[in-house]
Structure formats: structure tokens, C-alpha cells
Amino acid sequence: MRYDFSTSVPREDTNSEKYVLREKLFGTKGVEPLWVADMDIDTPDFVLNAVKKRLEHPVIGYEEVPSSMFDAQIEWMKREHNVEFVLEDMLYSHSVVASMNVAIEAFTQKGDKVIVQTPVYSPFFHSVIEHERDILKNPLKQKDDGSYTFDIEDLKSKIDEKTKLLLLCSPHNPVGRVWKREELEEILKVCLKHNIVVFSDEIHCDLVYAPSKHTPFVSLSQEARNITVTAIGVGKTFNMAGFAISSVAIPNRDLREKFLKVYNRIHFANGSSLSHAAFETAYKDGREWLEALKEHLLKNYNMLQKVCEKFPHLIKVTPIEGTYLAWLDCRGMKLRDKELRDFFVKEAKLGLSAGLGFGREGSGFMRLNFAVCFVKMLQIVSSLEKVLLEYKKID
Known part of the structure; x- marks a missing residue:
């Protein structure tokens, strides 16, 4: 078509x-x-048509997140990004920023340090400050051609026992980088050595131009699966931000339970029935x-x-x-x-x-x-x- x-x-x-x-x-x-x-x-149109079809039923009430919605996303992530999640890994969220705030509260305490790699989307550092955590700023390095990369030596030199969480933007907003596997592996080594959890904002993962290829942080190794919280969704990919729906994937049970303690206290609930229909259709037909x-x-x-x-x-x-x-x-x-x-x-x-x-x-x-x-x-x-x-x- x-x-x-x-x-x-x-x-x-x-x-x-x-x-x-x-x-x-x-x-x-x-x-x-x-x-x-x-x-x-x-x-x-296929997203809007799915919403119209759902509206043929005259009741728009409370609705559980259908497993078929997450199944569609899991299949998409496997096919497009070669990463495997299962249904129990997945949680609904109305936004990546909300998920990030839950992660900061779940995996750190007041006075702990959170790694932020600037320049970056402003909620990365505002969220840390609002939770009364300390920002450990690890600025990206700009190369001669204008592109950016991680400054691993700077990161290593700044980490201490209070450093608990890294907020990763992948692909990166605003510098447009799609991190190579070897770059992410350097970050992983540092985080494993210091027992640092990684919150990986991958909301732009589908908007990547050849020959670049997105590598989900969680896909690097089993060790990466054990320390990674991945935020993904349809908002950027299909221009669906107004549906207020995204997801969080947490394969490690201990991390998921810590995340859920904060998540349930806030009461995220299950989102909108119209958003469920739109989300599932986007991944199936998009x-x-x-x-x-x-x-x-x-x-x-x-x-x-x-x-x-x-x-x-x-x-x-x-x-x-x-x-x-x-x-x-x-x-x-x-x-x-x-x-x-x-x-x-x-x-x-x-x-x-x-x-x-x-x-x-x-x-x-x-x-x-x-x-x-x-x-x-x-x-x-x-x-x-x-x-x-x-x-x-x-x-």
C-alpha cells in the first residue's frame, strides 16, 4: 500500500x-x-479504525489490559529488534516519564546518585531532582564529525557507593545517536561492576534509519536482563501520544517486585479501553x-x-x-x-x-x-x- x-x-x-x-x-x-x-x-488510519470499531460497543468502562495487547508488542519487539519478553515481564504505563519516576523511587533512596548523560531530554534530570536524589552528570563526548559517544572514563571516575541507577536514552534525544552494541557493552560492564540498575528509555527505538540498527540494552546478555528496566511504546512511532499508553518490560523478578511496590502505591490502573485497541492494532498492522x-x-x-x-x-x-x-x-x-x-x-x-x-x-x-x-x-x-x-x- x-x-x-x-x-x-x-x-x-x-x-x-x-x-x-x-x-x-x-x-x-x-x-x-x-x-x-x-x-x-x-x-x-488502521489505528483510528480500530478505535472506531471499539466504539461500536456502547460501554466504555473499566477494562483490564488485554494480554493480546502485550502479545502484539512482544511479537513486534522480537521481530523488529531481536529481543524476547514474556507476558509477565510487561506492565502498562501512561508515559515513559511516569515509568522513569517510578524507577527512581523504586531503586534509589534520598541522597543516592543517579547517572544522567547530558545533553538529554529534560525530565531525565528534573525527575532526579524532584525525588531529592543527586545527579551524577556524565556528559556525552562530541566527536570531530559532530556526532556523540559515551565518555566511559569520565563515568568510571565519578561512580561511588551511592551511585544506584543509570538513566539511558536509547536512541538518544536530542543528539540522534543509535548506540552501537559495543558502546552499550561498555556501559553494561560499568553497571555490572558497581551493581547499578539501568532504566533504558527506548521510546524512539522504531525510528532508526539504515544502516543503523537499534540494540535493546536488555538484549546484550543475561546479566543485562537482570539489571534492566525497559520503557517502550507506540507514542512516537505511530504518533499516538494522545492515547497516553506505553509499557515497561522488567524480566528480573526482584527488580519487577521493587518496581511494583511503587507502581501499585501510585495506582497506575490499566489505562483506557480505546488506547488498548489502538496500541494492539499499531503493533499488528503498522x-x-x-x-x-x-x-x-x-x-x-x-x-x-x-x-x-x-x-x-x-x-x-x-x-x-x-x-x-x-x-x-x-x-x-x-x-x-x-x-x-x-x-x-x-x-x-x-x-x-x-x-x-x-x-x-x-x-x-x-x-x-x-x-x-x-x-x-x-x-x-x-x-x-x-x-x-x-x-x-x-x-
């Missing part, structure tokens, strides 16, 4: 977060919002749509890269292997962070995520969500090229 991503349904009057909050965040409604990590691309989507996203990224290549002394796109989030190195513009943000808002009319929001290491960077339809992407790159031409003249 052929899927068309040339246009998408407008979202301005649909209570979409990225549109509703434009004026509050950017001081104007006159920007294209490219910050929140959902797609301005229509959620697949492979062909996803392949077409990734082809489209990569074209969008290449369009952005070509524009930036015209102004290499001003702006560079970090090489991407996964996600639909471009990490723009704007340090060549020699602007302070507020000035850089204002440049994109006031001149380019683009509402991006400021790099500082991902940690101090994000200074001079901006994150741009390129998961939009083709027509909108044309407008974005045209606007960006125009203002960079003007800036070049002034510079």
Missing part, C-alpha cells in the same frame, strides 16, 4: 499542546511549532506504514541538512541515526542562548526547543522536530534559508 505524507490535517484548533502553548512559550502565535516531540503527520514514514522523515532531514550545508560557518546539523529530532549546532552564529532563540522565533518564525533545556552542554544548540508533512517541511527550510542568507550578509 502507498502512504502519502505530502500533507496533513491542520492542528491549530484541536487543543494540540504545541499550538496552544505557542504564545506562552514564544511570545507569539506566529511561529511554526517544532518543539514538542509529536508529529504533524496524521495518525495511521510495519508497512512505519517503513514509508521513515523514508519520508529521512527526506525531510536531508532537506534540512542541504540548507544548513550552504552556511557551514553558521549552523551544522548533527549527524542523525534515529528519532525525528534534529540537533542543530548554531555556535557559529556567535549568539548568546537567548539571542539564538529570539533569532529563530522573530526572524525565522520557527518555535524550536532551546539547547539549554537539555543541560548546560546544549548551549549554542537548538532542537528541531522535522516530523512534519512534505509541504510544511518545504516552508520550514525555505524560511530558514532566507533568514540565514540575511544573517550571513550582516555577519
